[in-house]
Amino acid sequence: MSGWWVVLVASVWVPATLSGSGSCPPVCTCKWKGGKQTVECTDRALIALPEGIDSETQVLDVSGNDLQILPRENFVRTGLLNLQRLYLRNCRLGQIDDRALRGLTNLVELDLSSNLLTSVPSATFQDVPFLRDLTLANNPIQKIESRAFKTVPGLVKLDLSHCALRSLSPGAFEGVELLESLKLNGNELREIRPQTVEALSRLHGVELHDNPWYCDCRLRAAKLWLARNNIPYPIAPTCSGGPERIARRSFAELDPDDFACRPEIRLDSRHVETLAGDNATITCRVESVPEASVNWYWNGRLLLNNSAFSSFQRVFIRETGGFEKRSTLIVTNAQESDSGDFYCVAENRAGNAEANYTLHVLYRMAGVASLGGGQIAGLSAALVVLVLFILLVALALLLRLRRAPFSESKTPARVEPAANGVQKPSSPSASDPDLINDTREEEPPPGRPPQWEHHDRAPIVPEGYPPDYGLPIPGPPHHQPSAKTLRVWQRGVPVLPPGVSALKRVLTGSSPDEGYQEGCGTDV
Numbered sequence: 001m002s003g004w005w006v007v008l009v010a011s012v013w014v015p016a017t018l019s020g021s022g023s024c025p026p027v028c029t030c031k032w033k034g035g036k037q038t039v040e041c042t043d044r045a046l047i048a049l050p051e052g053i054d055s056e057t058q059v060l061d062v063s064g065n066d067l068q069i070l071p072r073e074n075f076v077r078t079g080l081l082n083l084q085r086l087y088l089r090n091c092r093l094g095q096i097d098d099r100a101l102r103g104l105t106n107l108v109e110l111d112l113s114s115n116l117l118t119s120v121p122s123a124t125f126q127d128v129p130f131l132r133d134l135t136l137a138n139n140p141i142q143k144i145e146s147r148a149f150k151t152v153p154g155l156v157k158l159d160l161s162h163c164a165l166r167s168l169s170p171g172a173f174e175g176v177e178l179l180e181s182l183k184l185n186g187n188e189l190r191e192i193r194p195q196t197v198e199a200l201s202r203l204h205g206v207e208l209h210d211n212p213w214y215c216d217c218r219l220r221a222a223k224l225w226l227a228r229n230n231i232p233y234p235i236a237p238t239c240s241g242g243p244e245r246i247a248r249r250s251f252a253e254l255d256p257d258d259f260a261c262r263p264e265i266r267l268d269s270r271h272v273e274t275l276a277g278d279n280a281t282i283t284c285r286v287e288s289v290p291e292a293s294v295n296w297y298w299n300g301r302l303l304l305n306n307s308a309f310s311s312f313q314r315v316f317i318r319e320t321g322g323f324e325k326r327s328t329l330i331v332t333n334a335q336e337s338d339s340g341d342f343y344c345v346a347e348n349r350a351g352n353a354e355a356n357y358t359l360h361v362l363y364r365m366a367g368v369a370s371l372g373g374g375q376i377a378g379l380s381a382a383l384v385v386l387v388l389f390i391l392l393v394a395l396a397l398l399l400r401l402r403r404a405p406f407s408e409s410k411t412p413a414r415v416e417p418a419a420n421g422v423q424k425p426s427s428p429s430a431s432d433p434d435l436i437n438d439t440r441e442e443e444p445p446p447g448r449p450p451q452w453e454h455h456d457r458a459p460i461v462p463e464g465y466p467p468d469y470g471l472p473i474p475g476p477p478h479h480q481p482s483a484k485t486l487r488v489w490q491r492g493v494p495v496l497p498p499g500v501s502a503l504k505r506v507l508t509g510s511s512p513d514e515g516y517q518e519g520c521g522t523d524v
């Protein structure tokens with residue numbers, strides 16, 4: 001009965017459409033709609049596309065059937081390569097072949113909502129590169145993988161509402177930069193990461209309501225992004241998780257800084273040591289989104305930047321960083337009485353965190369006990385150097401004193417020329433009878449006055465030579481006296497006893513031969 005009716009309707013209707021195009025299957029309605037040749041075959045319990053649809057069809061709606069599977073090259077086989085819009089709502093579709101849409105190069109709209117898809121059929125979309133409008137609502141998809149829509153870069157509208165989505169990969173919307181409308185409402189989303197939304201610069205509308213948004217710092221970027229880009233949302237999303245103070249409040253009434261996480265203080269060491277008189281420096285490291293404000297307290301007193309700590313001390317506070325902040329407290333000219341607990345309190349809209357630091361101010365002169373190991377080592381080294389220096393100076397003085405007397409007797413021997421064949425006395429030795437050694441004569445043999453020795457030795461020099469000519473003295477070669485001998489003799493006899501002259505030379509200084517330079521000159 002009903003079959004007959006369908007055939008009847010079809011036979012009445014078909015001639016009208018056949019005029020410009022092909023046939024219309026009996027289970028379908030074929031008509032012009034909005035300027036498009038449209039075929040509707042909805043709610044017919046079809047398990048496959050009906051045969052005989054006109055190949056010129058631009059819009060095909062087969063929603064409400066029992067297709068379950070969309071096989072390979074489905075539209076190539078049915079000759080429907082002119083499709084621009086394809087509606088496959090509520091078809092119990094759980095599987096779509098990677099090449100199911102092959103040949104649909106004109107397709108701009110695809111509705112796959114209310115099916116049984118568990119993932120975005122990304123590979124299928126490679127055959128519909130000009131798709132602009134995609135609906136995947138009401139599928140149990142749960143997760144959008146990274147670059148899930150990269151094969152349809154021209155996508156402008158995307159509906160992912162009611163998909164039981166729990167998470168969006170950070171790169172979920174990479175490659176669909178032209179997207180203008182996005183529906184994510186009715187899912188299980190708790191957060192959107194900054195990277196997820198950064199790709200969507202063209203977005204004009206987004207639906208985020210009906211998600212259990214967890215409104216802490218992790219959602220802050222999304223809130224900032226919505227506010228900054230002034231993206232409208234028809235229904236304001238509300239916070240269902242997160243800090244109690246903002247639970248069940250809508251995004252619209254919250255400030256980005258309300259999307260906050262409680263600050264955390266990273267404590268390396270609670271103990272700070274400094275020497276009295278130095279600046280005491282305590283650093284508090286705070287991690288917090290949004291940025292926390294940091295205050296310092298001592299003895300219940302709030303310490304203000306650049307303020308007096310005591311009549312002769314000041315407090316400075318330096319800050320660097322934002323979400324990872326370092327706040328440094330400086331108390332100048334630390335005193336032992338400043339020792340105690342300093343509190344760092346970090347606060348943002350999500351709450352606060354505090355840490356106490358114990359300052360120990362050590363007496364600089366309180367003894368070695370208050371010095372560090374390095375300082376003790378340094379002081380010891382300085383002490384050793386000082387002792388060595390004193391020892392060296394003492395040694396030098398001692399040597400100088402001991403060497404002073406006979407260094408004088410050696411000096412003339414050094415200026416003695418060796419060139420004239422005169423044997424130079426190597427040392428003032430008693431084996432050389434010609435040598436009169438001044439120094440030895442300071443200690444004359446007992447019972448004999450020193451000057452007498454010269455008289456004994458006087459005959460060495462022949463008489464008749466004027467004492468001060470200084471000419472070479474002829475005589476037996478073995479007897480030829482050195483200049484020194486001559487001089488000492490000449491000098492010694494008339495004026496001073498040799499001991500006295502030696503003494504005098506030591507006292508008068510460095511040039512003992514000054515008085516008889518001429519004589520020396522002729523010697524050479």
Ligand SMILES: *[C@@H]1O[C@H](CO)[C@@H](O)[C@H](O)[C@H]1NC(C)=O
Pocket residue numbers: 278279316330332333
């Ligand atoms: C202590 O800190 C103040 C202020 O920062 C600075 O002017 C001063 O030079 C510092 N003194 C010492 C000993 O470091």
Ligand SMILES: *[C@@H]1O[C@H](CO)[C@@H](O)[C@H](O)[C@H]1NC(C)=O
Pocket residue numbers: 305306316317318319
């Ligand atoms: C504290 O004051 C100094 C100048 O006195 C300033 O340079 C510094 O930025 C201030 N610190 C804070 C945390 O405001």
Ligand SMILES: *[C@@H]1O[C@H](CO)[C@@H](O)[C@H](O)[C@H]1NC(C)=O
Pocket residue numbers: 341355356
């Ligand atoms: C300082 O902090 C430590 C550890 O957080 C805590 O055990 C101690 O009681 C605190 N001291 C004061 C005076 O609050």
